[in-house]
Amino acid sequence: MTKLADPAALAAWQAALAAADGHDRPTLTVCGGTGCRVYGSERVCAALQQESDRRGADLAVKVTGCHGFCERGPLVVSHPERQMYTRVKPEDAREVVAAVLDGRPVADRLRYPDPQTGLPIQHEQDVPFYRHQHRLVLDLNGTLDPLSLDDYVAAGGYAALAKALTALTPAAVIAEVKAAGLRGRGGAGFPTGAKWEACRRQPGDVKYLICNADEGDPGAYMDRSIMEGNPHRVLEGLLIGAYAIGARQGFVYIRNEYPLAVKHLRAAIAQAEARGLLGENILGTGFSFHLSVRLGSGAFVCGEETALMASIEGRVGEPRPRPPYPAEAGLWGKPTNINNVKSWAAVPLIIANGAAWYAALGTPTSKGTLIFSVVGKINNTGLVEVPLGISLRQLIFDIGGGIPNGKQFKAAQIGGPSGGCIPAEHLDTPIDYESLSALGAIVGSGGLVVADEDTCMVDFARYFMQFTQEESCGKCVPCRVGTKAMLATLERICAGQGRPGDVEYLLELGETIKRSSLCGLGQTAPNPVLSTLRHFRAEYDAHILHQTCPAKVCKGLITYQVRPEKCTGCMVCLRNCAVGAIHGAKQQPHTIDPAVCTRCGMCQSVCKFDAVAVN
Amino acid sequence: MPVPVGEIYGLINQEARGEGSVIAALEAVQSRYRYLPPEALLLASERFGLPLAQVYAVATFYNAFSLKPKGKHCLQVCLGTACHVRGSPRILERLETRLGLRAGGTTRDRRFTLETVNCLGACALGPIVVADGEYSGQMTVPKAETLVKRLLRAEAEVTHD
């Protein structure tokens, strides 16, 4: 494989790929995201390939990145028609291949049923989950083989880099990113162009770039999905940024819990280096940039930029105070620019299509698209890319398909452990940086967890506080001890030992921890508690003043009881109880001894007669 | 079993590329042996010219590192938010009761290690339990029970052989 000598060679290669034999032959793409792999998509792919070979058909089968609709995996889509097959098993291969090659109808179970009519939907673009989305960053995730540089180049990949290197000055690149209105997608929403400019202005030859891929927010997985599905786009964004800022060395700091993303990223780096798209004298233009991968070792705090840099330097991931900001003194004291995976991945799109194209989407202050992972008590769990400014209602009900099992929506937690919850009365709030922060939530990393009527908001707040408490680095007092004090108070409340004054104490702690902590982790840690206190104060009062958990979650406040009228005396719960808390004879209604019962819920899960109630 | 110091030193050397690579070196040892033998920290300290106290601080700060050998079978319960609202804490409790372990612990006979993870990013499948690298989705307390029984039975057969 030879290195591309100049930008013209890249264009020629792209043209050759477009003209190559079989580039437009029918193709089946199989989702290879982590979710679908767990469902067995690799076996599905092998079965489809085998069936295609058996028939001697000119049908390409390839594994792509995550298609986003995790709920219905494994997903298979035919191209160019975009017929979508869901929950495909290896034994369905014959049927799917026959449908593609012979136009035979497939069984309804392989189709997504329209939530309104129940009728099977044939085409991907007609599925509500996709229809309301606006996929820019995720656009190629469902069609590219992430391990193929050919695929990316054929789709126009690295043309934005060539454009930047040949037609734009570094200052013009920054101006374009500024004009596009791109804001940091890692959570804080700082304008990306201004950040780049600050780093570019710093004196000195040695500058570093960092791609923050330490996606630690529980319930968010879009960064992983981008790196798994389209790693070259992240590389291209970093290359354009390096050219604009004047950096020669970059690092991708990625969670080691994401082995597939690491593999794809490393493969992409090796391919780009082999073709002269990364390394010395890129595309013959004299511009050089090197990229290394660093694995995060399981510390949420390393998503904070100064802690992340400490980790890259080989030290304990403790944040340090800012100023100085990384743009002034970052990695090894040199000017450093850090952006999130999503921000880097948006850059090639902005350079290729122009700032105006990108800025046409969104609201006056929040441009472009956001990617959410919509999870929790929701029908269509998955990755969703939407323009900024759409309402939560559209996101949760039109795209997410609403709440399962006919339950009531209670709240959406946005921004994970740093964010806050938004209750039903604010469902029509537009999703943008300003509106969410006015409600005590943040856009954050894009994790959106839906809570329904069975979710206890006090327990929910306790969960997040436990998370941040365990992930606190322990350097500063408000975060180390303050979050512990908050957690201990919440644990008491959940155990039914709340006291009047607890709420006021939580508010006092929360406000002080936010203002006085050293880094972003501590400064945002109280948010889940403060926002649930703001929107669900009544649930706290029920726990503290009335000793009840309205959602029937908190173990200290509930009991399991057998409904004698429904119990058939089948003995199943009795046999399954790990602690022997259930008594009764065959065909006689059983009883649960509350003193022995650990409230594990096993009896309720195994009862076929709905005879176990929680009170 | 004696610790193969030569092999460990080889791994550390392989990863020793420039400043800051001490964490990568420890990661290499961790992924090979599933824990960091004390010797590895001493060797890393020597190789990178860092005080042993600093290497020890690093090894105890990051969750990915373990200073104790892990069990033969490793069970991980995802406690990410999506799994939490779908009931993973009860599954964890059940596994703790069945294995007689607290999360993060290893049984005395070194057969089982029980761990928690904060989001595996497969939220559609939640709650998730990973047993020896194999994902089980949509877990319930009864399914967790079955999983443990299967593992315990397999282990009992090994003992009898």
Add this chain to the structure above:
Amino acid sequence: MIQLTIDDRRVTVAEGRTLLEACREHGFPVPTLCYHPALKPYGGCRLCVVEVAQPPPPGDARPRPARLAAACTYPCEPGLVVRTNSEAVQRSRRLTAELLLAGAYQSPEMWALAKSLGVEQVRFQLPEADNCVVCGLCVRACQEIVGVSAISLIKRGMAKQVSPPFEIASAACLGCGTCVLICPTGVLRLEDVSGYRSAHAAGAAEAREYCQTCSELDLEPHFVAAPEALLAAAREGTGL
């Protein structure tokens, strides 16, 4: 020289000073705990927080929003508007001091400091209060002044503690006692340092420390005594 405003007074300080140094130079009292003039600032205890506001941009008279920042690490910048004793500052210091007491409520030194900031009661106590406030002074002194790094802050979050490697006697410790002298809560004792083992926070780990033959010990210390032999074996094994 840099000009800035502290508590409504214009002051001039040399370049490179921190806000804490500027305050002390000009007689504004700011309480500290984890700060020591001989050591690099750490920013951990948050007792020295002050309110800091950027100067308003030219042509805009409205004051910029103030935020709390640790004075010990904040560099002086031209035009900064600093408040060292506002209501917000006092409230923050009071609660922080109360949180420090949560793990050190038996320490007279900590009580004296907290009382001077207006703390009357401790609403939250840690079950394992060992009087160590994890200020890191001993660790930084060992590293920066003594230069041996016999101890470090190990683990993280609530479990963070001062310890030699492997929580056993450190071969690097000289027994100089600097850590003992610098400890603000008197939790390190001289006999800990000069005798059998290195400096060590008092507490549960001590008992286990002496039990070197017990199989329950997490790590047996046998190899620490002869690192050279181990390295020789390693080099032989790899042919390096």
